Amino acid sequence: MDQRLAIYEEKMQKCVDYLVADFAAIRAGRANPNVLNKIRVDYYGTPTPIQQVANVSVPEPRMIQIAPWDRSLIKAIEKAIMTSELGINPSNDGSVIRLVFPEVTEERRKQLAKDVKKKGEEQKVAVRNVRRDGVDAVKKLEKASEITEDDRKDLEDQLQKLTDKFVKNIDKAVEDKTKEIMTV
Numbered sequence: 001m002d003q004r005l006a007i008y009e010e011k012m013q014k015c016v017d018y019l020v021a022d023f024a025a026i027r028a029g030r031a032n033p034n035v036l037n038k039i040r041v042d043y044y045g046t047p048t049p050i051q052q053v054a055n056v057s058v059p060e061p062r063m064i065q066i067a068p069w070d071r072s073l074i075k076a077i078e079k080a081i082m083t084s085e086l087g088i089n090p091s092n093d094g095s096v097i098r099l100v101f102p103e104v105t106e107e108r109r110k111q112l113a114k115d116v117k118k119k120g121e122e123q124k125v126a127v128r129n130v131r132r133d134g135v136d137a138v139k140k141l142e143k144a145s146e147i148t149e150d151d152r153k154d155l156e157d158q159l160q161k162l163t164d165k166f167v168k169n170i171d172k173a174v175e176d177k178t179k180e181i182m183t184v
Contacts, residue, residue: 120174
């Protein structure tokens with residue numbers, strides 16, 4: 001792989017990484033602590049991720065248990081969860097907060113699968129935009145007589161192979177997440 005293309009490979013990898021992180025927050029009926037990743041709690045005036053102020057565990061397949069290290073945070077954590085897009089009402093017993101995930105309906109599963117596919121398509125477009133930027137940069141190099149026409153064609157071919165590789169990675173991530181969502 002040509003060193004001049006390393007920056008484009010890195011940008012394409014970031015597209016895939018973003019997609020995988022985004023998929024982690026989609027709940028598919030099973031309790032997954034990653035759904036809490038985007039939720040912040042007001043901890044002494046600082047928005048802080050729940051995982052940094054509490055022990056988060058999954059004692060049952062459809063339940064997340066949050067045990068704050070500082071019990072005074074229980075109300076703040078509950079409020080953060082209720083104002084988030086999670087759509088689950090927390091319950092607490094004074095020392096731990098429990099989130100019970102309801103069974104996902106077939107209709108909701110299909111909607112989630114559509115959303116997953118849409119997010120995958122958005123990242124494929126992002127990867128192709130990175131390829132386009134790379135092709136433009138390669139053409140500028142040829143115009144400036146820094147590389148030959150053969151070098152340009154070779155670099156464009158390498159860019160296309162990179163693009164194909166990352167599009168395949170995205171397709172695999174979409175397929176895996178869709179399978180997870182549709183599994184009852």
